[in-house]
Amino acid sequence: MNAKLILNMEKHLIDSAEEYAAKNGKPLSRLVADFFQMLKNSNAEKEPQLPPTVASLKGVLKGSGIQEEDYKQYLEEKYL
Known part of the structure; x- marks a missing residue:
């Protein structure tokens, strides 16, 4: 189904586009x-491209039983 679209842009862009067409x-x-x-x-199609080192670590902790709260507690103990 076709629909009408109105575009507003600079005249020189329109002229260039019409010439190209x-x-x-x-x-x-x-x-x-x-x-x-x-x-x-x-x-x-774009999926974030991870650096190879990071990509190799993807999923390493899956199923390890480490929870986000455990990590936060670790950081608090380490830095506070």
Whole structure:
């Protein structure tokens, strides 16, 4: 289902976009739709990249029985 979208931007950007669309044989609305789809896809696929050292530690404490409260108590005893 298509819907109408109104965008407000600087005239030179519109002119550049229309020129680009004409050179590539696509309607400007198709370029905008493709751009939004690209943004959606790139955000869906992005998972935070952990440094290799951190990634290797992921899940190490799972099932160890250590609770967040235990960790907080340890830090209080160590630093207070």
